[in-house]
Amino acid sequence: MGLLDFLKDTGKDLFGGKEENAAEKIKEEVERALGSNISNLGVRYDNGKVTLQGQAKSQAAKEKATLIAGNVKGVSNVNDDGITVSGATTAGATTAAxxxxxxxxxxQSGDTLSKIAKAKYGDASQYNKIFEANREVIGDPDKIYPGQQIRIPAA
Known part of the structure; x- marks a missing residue:
């Protein structure tokens, strides 16, 4: 995936206006949300830029780690090139399909998960698929906010 940009002034306020120990706070948040799905997690934080390292049990866990770190107020982008996915070879191919x-x-302003599901899948009732894929960054399907980034699973 590489580098993903985020809106720096939106997201969960982990720092309380103070960026000291930002890397540790982001690491704790990712580990709390993903548990054993991520291991050997390393986080660097430099003026809004986050770099992640470690091992993820799946591509979805890697994507979620990126979103959890990026949807933090004060983070402008996340580089996840340092996270490897279990079963992936060094060339990026996997042992399974x-x-x-x-x-x-x-x-965006005015969005709902149903509206996004209708646009992405052609069926508003598929909103739960989006919610489940983002449970770590969306606590309540009715509480999303402009600027928040989410995963849209493949149809």
Missing amino acids: PAKASSYYTI
Whole structure:
């Protein structure tokens, strides 16, 4: 995936206006949300830029780690090139059939998960598929906010 941009002034306020120990706070948030789905996590934070390292059990876990780190107020972009996915070779090919990649979407004013599902899948009732794919960054399907980035699983 590489580098993903985020809106720096939106997201969960982990720092309380103070960026000291930002890397540790982001690491704790990712590990809390993903548990054993991520291991050996390393986080660097430099003036809004986050770099992640470690191992993820799946591509979805890697994507979620990126979104959790990026949807933090004060973070402008996340580089996840340092996260490897279990079962992936150094060339990026997997030992099993590769999963279809998710796409990313930035919430706009007036969006609902149903509206996004209708646009992406042609069926508003598929909103729960989006919610489940983003449970770590969306606590309540009715509480999304403009600027928040989410995963859109492949149809």
